[in-house]
Amino acid sequence: MSDPALRLDGVIRTFRQGERTLEVLRGASLEVRTGEIVALVGPSGAGKSTLLQIAGLLEKPDGGDVAIAGQSAAGLNDDRRTAMRRTLLGFVYQYHHLLPEFTAAENVILPQMIAGKSRKEAAVRAAELLGQMGLAERGDHRPARLSGGEQQRVAIARALANLPAVLLADEPTGNLDPGTAGRVFDHLVEVARAAGTGVLVATHNLQLARQMDRAVLMEDGVLREAAL
Numbered sequence: 001m002s003d004p005a006l007r008l009d010g011v012i013r014t015f016r017q018g019e020r021t022l023e024v025l026r027g028a029s030l031e032v033r034t035g036e037i038v039a040l041v042g043p044s045g046a047g048k049s050t051l052l053q054i055a056g057l058l059e060k061p062d063g064g065d066v067a068i069a070g071q072s073a074a075g076l077n078d079d080r081r082t083a084m085r086r087t088l089l090g091f092v093y094q095y096h097h098l099l100p101e102f103t104a105a106e107n108v109i110l111p112q113m114i115a116g117k118s119r120k121e122a123a124v125r126a127a128e129l130l131g132q133m134g135l136a137e138r139g140d141h142r143p144a145r146l147s148g149g150e151q152q153r154v155a156i157a158r159a160l161a162n163l164p165a166v167l168l169a170d171e172p173t174g175n176l177d178p179g180t181a182g183r184v185f186d187h188l189v190e191v192a193r194a195a196g197t198g199v200l201v202a203t204h205n206l207q208l209a210r211q212m213d214r215a216v217l218m219e220d221g222v223l224r225e226a227a228l
């Protein structure tokens with residue numbers, strides 16, 4: 001069998017809070033397969049964002065390992081981790097973080113050029129992605145001229161532009177009304193599946209979580225399969 005898109009193996013993370021040690025992750029393990037969409041649910045403060053930061057190689061765990069598309073991040077220096085992040089990972093947050101002075105298309109073009117594509121090649125891919133996201137007519141608009149749902153769709157297109165093995169999303173529709181959230185999420189699923197990307201979505205929205213292939217519950221620092 002091929003390697004999973006994402007593998008977390010016994011991930012441990014502790015924080016010092018004054019005199020206290022907070023054991024947020026106590027051996028969290030998970031596999032997300034290629035093209036699979038997995039919901040990450042759990043109470044506030046359970047450690048979902050911490051897990052995504054570690055899975056995205058933005059923070060190092062205190063124990064355990066993260067592997068993206070079969071490549072372990074254990075022992076890699078910061079340059080190698082950054083290179084893995086650029087080529088293998090995409091991120092979507094609750095707020096879009098688009099560059100305000102660039103158009104929607106340019107926001108999707110830029111990460112591709114950083115990854116080494118020519119501007120022309122990147123523009124073709126950006127137009128294709130914005131079309132799939134229902135934004136064919138919005139490519140030359142700056143973020144301020146787009147609705148919240150459109151801004152978030154551009155952010156998703158940007159995150160998937162380099163065909164990442166894994167997309168990590170932290171409350172990707174948390175800022176949108178329920179109808180818009182549902183439509184934006186449908187686009188995310190469609191484009192991620194077309195790209196063969198494994199997706200892990202932290203959310204408090206159980207309606208959204210039920211639409212995914214499966215859900216995992218973060219509780220007491222570990223992950224369990226959840227029936228929603």
Ligand SMILES: Nc1ncnc2c1ncn2[C@@H]1O[C@H](COP(=O)(O)OP(=O)(O)OP(=O)(O)O)[C@@H](O)[C@H]1O
Binds near residue numbers: 024046047049
């Ligand atoms: N850098 C840090 N230093 C100290 N404590 C931290 C740090 N980051 C997170 N924590 C603590 O770790 C715990 C888990 O936080 P985290 O943000 O991962 O939870 P969450 O499940 O994403 O919560 P929410 O659903 O509210 O977003 C919290 O108690 C938080 O205060």
